[in-house]
Amino acid sequence: MYPSRFRYEAPHSLDEAIGLLHDGGDYAKVLAGGQSLVPLMKLRFASPELVVDINNVPGLGYHRADPDGTLRIGALCRHADLEHSDLLPGTQPTMAAAAPLIADPIVRNRGTLVGSLCHADPQGDWASVVLSLGGSVVAQGPGGRRTIPVADFVLGPFENALHPDEIAVEAVIPAAKGVRAGGYLKLERRVGDFATVGVAVSIETAAPGGTVTRAGIALTGVGGATIAATEAAQALLGQPLSADSIGRAADLAAAAAQPRTDHRGSAEYKRHMVRTFVERILSRADHEAERAA
Amino acid sequence: MTMVYEDRGDDAAVEVPMRRIRFTINGEKKIAEVEPRLLLSHLIRRGVGLTGTHMGCDTTNCGACTVLVDGKAVKSCTMLAVQVDGRSVETVEGLATASELHPLQEGFKQEHGLQCGFCTPGMMMAAKALLDRNPDPTEEDVRWALSGNLCRCTGYQNIVKSVLWAAAKLRPGTADPDAAE
CATH class of the missing domain: 3.30.43.10 (Uridine Diphospho-n-acetylenolpyruvylglucosamine Reductase, domain 2)
Known part of the structure; x- marks a missing residue:
């Protein structure tokens, strides 16, 4: 072709x-x-x-943390760079979990996180990850740079907020206030397939196992767009993780999903998997915090 | 390379945008005139005439067209030929020397790593990228590295064994990979 x-x-x-x-x-x-x-x-x-x-434009392949912990990912930073990054494990658990699950190893050598956000596929994994972290996209045009929160950047399926003469030069993940925990889980029929269900959960606590001060939950593949499960995230705030709060968040996330029955599974099954994944990510985060404390 | 186009009678068809690129393929320096929409897989197969790189799905799924560009495995059906300007391409034809098979090729022979053989060039190039980076992979590493390559004969067990055989052969001090198993 x-x-x-x-x-x-x-x-x-x-x-x-x-x-x-x-x-x-x-x-x-x-x-x-x-x-x-x-x-x-x-x-x-x-x-x-x-x-x-833009592959010949120098200086866009980076991903680095500012002194305050803000993570910046350049427009030519490949998925494989993030998969093999020494920077992400420890500080960016949701991103570290997602990077090896993007497409397949060969596609990861070429594809970029920023490009994935621009492509705005409702089944794109990075959009959920970055949304759960409250990240944004830096656009550069003839008039200079502007920062667009990813929640406003994706306008709809395959549609982004860039002007025709703007380039998305960087994705920004804000620094955690305290300790960041979370993860990304993806159900796929085989490596490289689009997500049947993908769930990104990112939380922040003052100390491991402490009160949750920020939470973001976003869903891939269970609606016409990336879904921010805002109520589910709010159910986690103001208390340490507990079986009770985890269960409530999982139920609310499942309720926020808008899955459709298709060749990848029934709507009921996908909704069930959203619940399971939210619970699994948060339970793991809770166990890890207990070990760290 | 000569390209033949349909003449639809409009002037636009006469003004085909062509670009001259320089690249290296399997160590040989080449210059090519390419239209920007030419895919790397087509440049390799029709332009250079190296038909070892197979076109399977043509939709970025199967990995049969995998080649190395500057040492990184890429699906050549999903990269434009103009993008290899100034870069180095390795295909399956670059593995063997005139007298000797590459250990990966030998491994596929010893461990019966191919049935119909269609996916084999892509498997070998993806495996080469792995072994260049990690000379001592575990079985899990091999399966992970080849997870973007599909074999419709479903001969994965022997493909994985073949790559592990080649890894053993390539490691210094392993004279006989069969004995190492």
Whole structure:
């Protein structure tokens, strides 16, 4: 399968890339990892007239923590970089859990987290992870940079809040106030398949096992968009984790899911798995906190 | 490389955007004229004429088209040919020398790692990327590294054994991988 014909540019700086997008208007697409864009172009679901390949722009492959703990992930940081990162285990349990579950090992060598957020597939794993952490996307355009919370960045299926002449240059995960715990669990029929159900849970406590001061729960693959299970997350606040609070959050998350019966499973089964996954992630976090305390 | 296009009678078809790229494939330096929409898999098979890289699903699933670009395994059906400008590509044809099979090829032979053989080039290249990074993988490591490669004959047991055989052969001090098992 061939994509339809397009003009290809591979600039060496962000300014040059933004200039090309500015002139290319609505018919331009940015190519980073290409693991979603190229298949879409081959299937002719996307037929951009101009493709701006940013792989030759230096300095975008990073992921690093600021002194205050804020995590920054550059537009060319591949899933594999995050999977093999020394930085994530310990400080970013939800991200560390998700990275090895994205697509398959070969796709992870090319695909990027920022690109995945831009692609805004309702079944994308990173959107749930970043949403549960209250993260955001930094967009750079001709007028400078602006930061967009990921909750506002994804407008709908395959639709993001970028202007046509903006590039998503970085994803930002805010620093935890205290200790961060959580995880990501994904049910898939085989490696590389879209999630039947994916659940991201991120919580913060002042000390291991302490009162939960922040909680985020987000669901993949059980609705027309990534779902923020806000009420479920709120049920965890203001108390240490307990069997009671975990059960309540799991029930509320299952209630927030909007699954549909399809070839991956029945709606009832998927809802049940949401409940199971929330419970499993939080119970593990609770056990780990007990061990640490 | 010569590309033949349908003439639809419009001027746009005459103005095909072509780009000249330089790359290395299996150690040989090449220059190619490519249209940006040409996929890397097509450049390798039709342009360079190396048909060992197989096109299976053409939808980023099966991994039969796996090659190494600058040492990293990629699905060549999901990368544009223009993107290898200035880069180095390794395909299954680059594994053997004139006189000797690569230990991975030998391993697939010894352990019966192929049945129909269609997925084999992709399996070998994904395995090469693993062994380059981790010369002493566990069975679990091998299964994990090959989880993006599908075998429709379902011959996974022997594929995993083949890669472990090759790993043993490649490690210094292991003269006979069969004895090491």
